[in-house]
Amino acid sequence: MKYIPLSNRFLELGRQFYNKCRPVPVSAPTLIKYNENLATTMGLSSDDFYSSDAALFFSGNQLFDSCEPLAMAYSGSQFGQFNPQLGDGRAIYLGEVNHPDGDCYDMQLKGSGRTAYSRNGDGRSALGPVLREYLVSEAMFKLNVPTTRALAAVTTGEEVARESLTPGGILTRIASSFIRVGTFQYFASSGDLKSIKKLADYVIERNYQAIQDVDNQYLEFFKSVVERQAKLIAQWMQLGFIHGVMNTDNMSIAGETIDYGPCAFMDEFDRNQVYSFIDRGGRYAYSNQPSIGLWNLTRLAETLVPLFSDDTDKAVELAKSVLQSYEGSYDNAWLAGMRDKLGLTPDADNNEEDKRLIESLFEIMHVKRADFTLTFFYLSRLDMKYSSLDKKFKALFDNSESIESWLSKWRERLTKESLTNEQRQLNMQTVNPVYIPRNHLIEAVIRAAEDNNDFTLFHELHSVLENPFSLQEGMDKYMLPPEPEEVVENTFCGT
Structure with missing residues (x-):
């Protein structure tokens, strides 16, 4: 397997931002899928990524010398309740790939073993959630929705204990940034303004370069984050997508869809639809997603206010003004997208x-x-x-x-x-898809893979979702809603 040139600017922020750790080896990793198109976009060669040692890298069993793996620290408001200590409990950050055109791609292994933030978890992922995230994140990309992406998926040759023993898997995922709203909350909870500023500078340099030289760049940074999130959530709503767990630790500071856990696309339309089994109160229902986006951004504002102005009252007013722009940004994006859908x-x-x-x-x-x-x-x-x-x-x-x-x-x-x-x-x-990753289709993929080690349905569904806006001969079953006995009522994080 060819060498992947990884750097790690995140290490330079300081030890308070992470905990160094290495993936825990697995017994028999096998490559399920390697995303050649994404690799090409990242400037990587795909000539021999299907060689036997590719599975060793994408499982974390064998890392390149350039890797300096770590788990990121962050907090999160989960279902409205602040949890000061979360962090990467089952994911390990390997570093970033820097493309000659200036783009950078963060790389992470999800399901690669325990970290300092795993608490009582095993740090592993079941195979089902790996397949789900691979399919849904890549479908979102093809649907033109900002998203993290999947570079590779492997089976581990080991079982993980969930409700029962189930095959394990590891996902290599790529993002513009794995920094979350919860990362800023982590330092705000201890009053560490110096680290908040460091973090903001790091994100601006990598993900918001256009505002580096403007006056009050921290306020402009916040404006940009608000704008991106408003547009992102409007796109979700236009596709009937329900994220399912919009905690602040699952909101990307780069404006990408991240952490697909219990996500789902609606079949029958119900504005109050909830799929996530743990969302008993419907906090993250379809119709609530725009308001939850604003709630999360308000939590971000609370961490950034000291950077807006030395005058606290003025800083608060500046933050409020930006937050008040969210509704207009969302409404404009939603109306524009819906007009496109209706011609x-x-x-x-x-x-x-x-x-x-x-x-x-x-x-x-x-x-x-x-x-x-x-x-x-x-x-259409x-x-x-x-x-x-x-x-x-x-x-x-x-x-x-x-x-x-x-x-x-x-x-x-x-x-x-x-x-x-x-x-x-x-x-x-061009905006109304023929095919989406419907819940019952994903469930069929998972059942075949977990029960029979059969990935035929996975590869076929992935191939169909590569061209979601075009009718494909012989693929009618992938556009149809579920039969009554196929309906998926609940989704689970499951990792």
Whole structure:
């Protein structure tokens, strides 16, 4: 296997930021999947990454000399309750790959053994969550949603004890940054302003270089984080994606989707949908995600306020002003994305009309429990006039009068557009996916892998999700919602 040039600027921040540790070797690592496209993007050669020693690296059994592995320290507000001591309990940071064009890629092994932050855990991951995160994170990338990515997945040849014994796995994941809102909370909880400033400088240098020379760069940094998160969560909402565990330790400071644990894409639309088994109160339900984003960013603001101004009152007002911009940023991103999904071009004169049109569609979807993805799939293929596809679209809504009325209003709105019918359809089909990683499909992948060591379904589903916006011959089963007996009611962190 070729040498991967890793550096580690995070080490330079100081020992209060991490605890050095090495992956705990596993008995028989076997490579499941290596992401050649991502490797190419990172500037890595993929010539021999399928050699036998590739599994040794991606399991942590054998590291390059350039690796200086560590576990990062952070805190987190979990379901609204602050936990001062979390940290990487089952993940080990290997370092960063620096591309000649200036991009840097952080590399981490997830499920590679105990660290100083593991508490009572074994530091391992079951195979199922590794496969889930590989499929969903790569699907999100292909859906144009900012996300961490999967470089490789391996089986360990060992079992982990969860509710029962289950095969173990390790995921090599890549991110622009593994710094979280909770990382800033970790130092704020002890009043360590010096470390907060160090951390902010580190993140700005790596992930927000455009603001390095502006006045009050810490305030601009916060503005940028708020803007990225608003846009990210708007994208989740436009795809029916539910993160499931939006704790502050699971919010990336770089604005990427991170920590896929109990995540899920909705089948039938329910604005109050919750899949995560541990979210009994529905704190992280689909409809709550935008407000939880603001709640988390408020926790970040509390850590950064001292950097905004020496005048405490002024600093607080500056923070409030930025937080107040979140709702507008989210609304603008949401409206723009939903207009794209409905084939509407931006027009300030139609803002309120378009909002009502969009919201009324979601209301009918909610009442009739229409399939989220299929609703927009069919809509992006409807003509200006009645066609045979109208029947399939209206069947999602039990052929209700409400959807008939809505269709008439939508078509009337389209008469204000200058695009041809064909151009509009093509545009809509670039943002409305045919295929998503539906829960029952992922469950079938996991069952085949864990029960029979069979990864055929994993590879096939991954291949389909590589082109989520294009109909693929013979792959109809991957676009259909689950049969009643296939419905997945709950998802689990499971690592």
